[in-house]
Amino acid sequence: MRLGVNIDHVATLRNARGADYPDLLRAALAAEAGGSDLITVHLREDRRHIRDADVTRLLAEQKLPINLEMAVTVEMQQIALDARPTAVCLVPERRQELTTEGGLDALKLGAGLGEFVRPLRAAGIAVSLFLDPDPAQIQAAQQAGAAAVELHTGGYAHAKHGELARLQDAAAQVRALGMACHAGHGLTFANVHEIAAIPQVEELNIGHFLVSEAVFVGLTAAVAEMKRLMMVARGGI
Ligand code: PXP
Numbered sequence: 001m002r003l004g005v006n007i008d009h010v011a012t013l014r015n016a017r018g019a020d021y022p023d024l025l026r027a028a029l030a031a032e033a034g035g036s037d038l039i040t041v042h043l044r045e046d047r048r049h050i051r052d053a054d055v056t057r058l059l060a061e062q063k064l065p066i067n068l069e070m071a072v073t074v075e076m077q078q079i080a081l082d083a084r085p086t087a088v089c090l091v092p093e094r095r096q097e098l099t100t101e102g103g104l105d106a107l108k109l110g111a112g113l114g115e116f117v118r119p120l121r122a123a124g125i126a127v128s129l130f131l132d133p134d135p136a137q138i139q140a141a142q143q144a145g146a147a148a149v150e151l152h153t154g155g156y157a158h159a160k161h162g163e164l165a166r167l168q169d170a171a172a173q174v175r176a177l178g179m180a181c182h183a184g185h186g187l188t189f190a191n192v193h194e195i196a197a198i199p200q201v202e203e204l205n206i207g208h209f210l211v212s213e214a215v216f217v218g219l220t221a222a223v224a225e226m227k228r229l230m231m232v233a234r235g236g237i
Contacts, residue, residue: 001196001234002037003227004067004184005219006207011041011049013211024054027219028062031210034223038086040205042069042100043079045093055083067205069100069130072109072116080120087126089150089182089205090116099208100185103132103152106140113144121145128182133163133170141179148180150205153195157186164194171200189213189229196233204230 010027014020028039039058041050059066065086070076071093080088090113092104106113106129117127128148131137132155141149151170156163167183174181183195184205196204206226213222 001201001230002203003035003223003230004038004040004182004203004205005031005034005036005210005223006040006042006069006184006205007031007211008042008049008207009211011051011054015049024050025057025061028058028064030214030219031223032062032064034220035227036064036223038065038067038203040067040069040089040207042091043076045071045073045075052079055079055085059083059085067128072104072113077116077120080125081123084123085125087128087148088120089128089130091130100130100152102154103134103137104129106131106137106144109144110140113140117145121147128180130184131170133166135170135173138170138173138177141174142177146179148182148203149174150182150184150203151201152185153183153187154185156195157188157191167195168198171198175200189225192226192229193233196230 007027010022010024014022043050067087068085069089069091072090090104091100120127126147128150129141129146130150132152151167156167171181180202181200182203183201187206188209210222
């Protein structure tokens with residue numbers, strides 16, 4: 001099971017002062033030292049944390065695969081086709097939101113989503129869709145040609161009743177439809193166990209908590225502890 005460390009909020013801290021630190025490349029290397037398998041960044045339309053030059057530098061100067069989270073826009077599609085990250089995760093985006101608030105509405109996007117995914121796939125980029133654990137949305141992801149679905153764990157993280165069972169059912173559906181199953185949003189040391197224990201889930205993307213924990217123990221130690229908890233949940237050491 002892979003851990004993708006989302007380093008957006010290292011950039012949030014940097015941008016708060018318009019400084020050139022903390023350095024994103026150093027953050028990626030620290031995450032790698034803790035056992036991160038990939039680096040996840042969300043290039044938002046308003047560039048509030050990650051910027052275009054960050055993506056270019058991370059791709060050029062460190063060796064972990066990059067998972068680029070992005071909105072379904074022509075601008076972002078072109079950036080991905082130029083930059084060629086290992087993977088992209090398509091997310092909904094609203095300007096005023098504090099963070100991604102829900103899954104993508106793959107049903108509403110309909111056939112247009114398949115057209116959006118096609119050139120990315122043709123360029124060898126693995127496309128995942130960030131979705132709520134909703135059977136109709138998962139079906140739509142398969143029709144759009146997605147390689148993976150990242151299940152939105154925000155509802156579970158906020159202790160919504162019944163949410164774990166929905167995620168378990170959704171993960172089984174994603175795999176049965178031949179897609180890879182990822183999960184993320186709002187995961188912490190306290191709540192990662194049950195999500196990491198879902199057998200079909202092969203990748204978790206975790207950001208805000210790890211960067212917060214890094215304030216106290218450092219990013220390498222925070223990532224190493226998260227990875228350890230994931231492995232324990234999976235029946236490892
Ligand atoms: N996955 C996706 C698609 C996201 O948009 C985010 C937030 O940027 C995350 C995972 C990570 O969420 P968190 O920062 O709450 O760990």
